Amino acid sequence: MATLASSDKLVRGRAAHRTRPATGRPGAAWALPGLLFFLLFAVIPMVAVGYLSFTDWDGLGTPRLNGGANWARLVHDPAIVHATVVTFVLLIGNVLVQAPIAILLGVWAAGPQRNRAALSTIFFVPLVLSTAATAVMWRQLLDPNFGVPATLPWLFGGDGNFVGTSNGAIVCLVAVTSWQFIPFHTLLFQASARAIPHTLYQAAEIDGAGRVRQFLSITLPQLRNTIITASTFMVVGGLTAFDIVLVLTNGGPGTDTATLPFRMYQEGFTSYDMGYASAIAVVLLALATGLSLLLVRVTGYDKMQSTLEGL
Amino acid sequence: MKRVLVALAAAGLAVALAGCGGGTASSAPEAVHFWTLKDPTNEVQQAGIDTFNKTAKAQVVMDVVPSDGYLDKLRTAMGSNRMPGMFFSWGGGPMREYATNKKIVDVATLPGGADIASHFLPSVLKIGQTSDGTLVGVPCRGTQPVFLFYNKKVFAAAGVQPPKTWSDVQSLITAFKGKGITPFALAGQGGNEWTELMWLEYLTDRLGGPAVFDRIQSGDASGWTDPVILQAAKTIKAMVDAGAFGTKFGSVAYGAGGSSTLLSSGKAAMQLMGSWEYAVQQGSSPDFAKNSLGYVPFPSVEGGTGNPADVVGNPSNYVSVTTTADAATAGGYLQSLYSDDYIKGLVKMGEVPVTTNAKDALAAAPDPAYATFQFELVQQAPAFTQSWDQALGFKIATPMLAELQKLFNGQQTPEKFVAAVAALK
Numbered sequence: 001m002a003t004l005a006s007s008d009k010l011v012r013g014r015a016a017h018r019t020r021p022a023t024g025r026p027g028a029a030w031a032l033p034g035l036l037f038f039l040l041f042a043v044i045p046m047v048a049v050g051y052l053s054f055t056d057w058d059g060l061g062t063p064r065l066n067g068g069a070n071w072a073r074l075v076h077d078p079a080i081v082h083a084t085v086v087t088f089v090l091l092i093g094n095v096l097v098q099a100p101i102a103i104l105l106g107v108w109a110a111g112p113q114r115n116r117a118a119l120s121t122i123f124f125v126p127l128v129l130s131t132a133a134t135a136v137m138w139r140q141l142l143d144p145n146f147g148v149p150a151t152l153p154w155l156f157g158g159d160g161n162f163v164g165t166s167n168g169a170i171v172c173l174v175a176v177t178s179w180q181f182i183p184f185h186t187l188l189f190q191a192s193a194r195a196i197p198h199t200l201y202q203a204a205e206i207d208g209a210g211r212v213r214q215f216l217s218i219t220l221p222q223l224r225n226t227i228i229t230a231s232t233f234m235v236v237g238g239l240t241a242f243d244i245v246l247v248l249t250n251g252g253p254g255t256d257t258a259t260l261p262f263r264m265y266q267e268g269f270t271s272y273d274m275g276y277a278s279a280i281a282v283v284l285l286a287l288a289t290g291l292s293l294l295l296v297r298v299t300g301y302d303k304m305q306s307t308l309e310g311l
Numbered sequence: 312m313k314r315v316l317v318a319l320a321a322a323g324l325a326v327a328l329a330g331c332g333g334g335t336a337s338s339a340p341e342a343v344h345f346w347t348l349k350d351p352t353n354e355v356q357q358a359g360i361d362t363f364n365k366t367a368k369a370q371v372v373m374d375v376v377p378s379d380g381y382l383d384k385l386r387t388a389m390g391s392n393r394m395p396g397m398f399f400s401w402g403g404g405p406m407r408e409y410a411t412n413k414k415i416v417d418v419a420t421l422p423g424g425a426d427i428a429s430h431f432l433p434s435v436l437k438i439g440q441t442s443d444g445t446l447v448g449v450p451c452r453g454t455q456p457v458f459l460f461y462n463k464k465v466f467a468a469a470g471v472q473p474p475k476t477w478s479d480v481q482s483l484i485t486a487f488k489g490k491g492i493t494p495f496a497l498a499g500q501g502g503n504e505w506t507e508l509m510w511l512e513y514l515t516d517r518l519g520g521p522a523v524f525d526r527i528q529s530g531d532a533s534g535w536t537d538p539v540i541l542q543a544a545k546t547i548k549a550m551v552d553a554g555a556f557g558t559k560f561g562s563v564a565y566g567a568g569g570s571s572t573l574l575s576s577g578k579a580a581m582q583l584m585g586s587w588e589y590a591v592q593q594g595s596s597p598d599f600a601k602n603s604l605g606y607v608p609f610p611s612v613e614g615g616t617g618n619p620a621d622v623v624g625n626p627s628n629y630v631s632v633t634t635t636a637d638a639a640t641a642g643g644y645l646q647s648l649y650s651d652d653y654i655k656g657l658v659k660m661g662e663v664p665v666t667t668n669a670k671d672a673l674a675a676a677p678d679p680a681y682a683t684f685q686f687e688l689v690q691q692a693p694a695f696t697q698s699w700d701q702a703l704g705f706k707i708a709t710p711m712l713a714e715l716q717k718l719f720n721g722q723q724t725p726e727k728f729v730a731a732v733a734a735l736k
Binding site for chain 2: 058059060061142143144145146159160161163164165249250251252253254255256266269270271272273
């Protein structure tokens with residue numbers, strides 16, 4: 001009787017499967033809209049930029065192939081070397097400032113404290129403002145003649161021209177970028193910290209671990225994957241950061257804060273040397289892709305290991 | 312198969328929607344969009360357009376573009392299929408490039424266009440013409456020579472007179488520095504290099520005359536190695552080192568809220584600027600513009616071979632007509648640029664029109680003395696050199712301005728500045 005019932009169920013199951021329309025696994029067509037978008041707005045422009053980097057084009061006439069002239073110039077251009085250095089200084093500065101603050105804030109925001117929700121909302125505000133608008137605001141705040149330095153000279157020292165000095169401009173760029181993007185990374189860390197099982201902390205408490213020890217031995221290792229995600233965002237975002245440089249310092253003083261994307265813009269849309277600008281764009285593309293791949297490889301993120309293994 | 316079709320249709324729709332974004336819908340199908348720079352004189356242009364539109368078959372619509380990056384935006388639009396119908400520019404090199412690429416039309420071929428040239432002063436028209444004399448830009452503003460503005464109150468309080476010679480300049484620098492006043496307001500922030508260029512232009516002219524730049528403009532890059540350029544660069548460095556511009560000019564932009572406010576508030580004593588400074592001051596500090604804004608020609612430089620009556624600046628601004636504009640509308644509008652009403656409007660804004668009938672209108676200026684000062688300055692100038700960045704075109708001007716800013720910032724020696732600009736191609 002029992003065997004009969006089970007085989008009957010089996011038959012019914014098979015029949016049911018056969019008659020129902022096939023909805024189970026997504027077909028290749030499901031990816032089409034996404035693929036088309038990617039093709040139109042990423043692959044085709046990238047191929048076009050690659051082609052333009054071998055041409056001489058002022059944006060008005062017809063691009064003219066000039067062999068590797070742009071690339072030969074790029075390799076020997078001291079301005080590009082300088083721009084690369086500036087880009088990496090800003091990049092490293094941003095990661096060093098943003099990551100620790102965002103982790104601490106995120107873990108704090110994941111807790112059950114009073115006022116947490118209200119304060120978190122306030123911290124979140126810079127992220128919802130547009131970069132151009134915040135950069136304009138900061139430029140006016142930092143203006144040595146009419147901004148805060150003019151009113152509170154002791155705060156900035158000297159003549160108050162902090163944003164007009166080489167080092168000061170870099171500090172300002174890092175500070176303003178961090179001010180804007182720490183909330184985003186905080187959000188990532190908050191979500192991730194919320195997901196850490198409470199049992200881990202309870203066990204640690206029984207073993208007599210203090211708050212610092214718990215943070216170092218449980219929270220940080222559990223946040224590993226999020227730290228990698230956040231750093232990738234910071235690195236790629238840092239490489240392509242352009243709007244803030246344009247508005248806050250315009251690459252100045254002189255060319256001291258001219259990053260690679262800024263140089264690309266200048267070559268393309270101020271000097272109208274689209275070919276050379278395209279060559280810089282290709283370098284940026286390769287750098288960003290290479291760095292994110294490297295980051296994923298070095299950290300073992302590609303192994304897709306869960307931090308919850310063994311729990 | 313059906314699913315594939317639906318997916319394709321959805322993707323196609325999405326692409327079509329994305330393609331729609333960013334475009335500006337024109338208010339009437341045949342309207343001619345006129346891109347112009349945002350400044351106080353827009354008022355006069357708008358009034359002229361309103362008058363023109365009352366009787367015109369197709370409308371002219373003025374699109375006001377902020378001055379930051381105006382030329383970049385124009386250039387990008389001109390390279391696309393969304394060209395404006397008409398646009399405002401400084402004439403010279405960049406405008407001629409558009410003509411070379413057949414983006415703008417010969418004004419004489421427009422309906423009623425053949426007669427336009429006869430209404431303007433030939434020396435000013437020259438900048439609106441290509442090298443073979445084809446008129447592709449019609450003057451639409453006053454002439455804009457560059458000269459020295461000063462704050463009369465600050466000068467009176469210090470008991471000094473505006474400079475007539477370079478040694479006057481040097482003693483004024485010392486005098487104002489001693490009082491904690493910046494001698495010259497200078498906009499040295501990235502993107503404002505053109506204000507620094509005025510110093511190089513005038514010093515070069517005073518030291519060596521207009522021939523030095525004529526040689527460079529003709530495409531002879533070795534013209535930069537003329538000893539006069541090095542001497543001008545050295546003079547600039549000496550001024551910066553003497554504190555002529557203060558220490559914070561690298562964070563100052565031009566205009567209200569920047570260098571012009573430094574001048575009007577008395578934080579700075581003088582500013583080397585184009586004649587439009589009057590309109591800027593009138594817009595932001597009307598009292599100052601009326602009572603305390605003084606002006607004198609650029610001082611002579613002892614030992615220089617240039618004529619102290621020479622002028623640099625923008626001979627005028629120019630309207631060019633692109634191939635996309637309705638020819639009858641554009642031609643009609645260009646003829647309104649020398650109408651009595653338009654000329655009176657310009658004069659009222661403190662501008663000095665460059666039409667043949669301008670001289671009589673100047674008496675009606677709100678400040679006839681200022682208008683006459685400019686008119687005579689230009690009229691008596693043996694040479695009127697166009698701003699170098701406008702004359703040279705982007706490809707040379709952009710890196711040249713970057714090198715110049717480094718010279719002002721003390722990041723480049725005069726010798727290296729000359730070597731760097733001479734290497735530009």
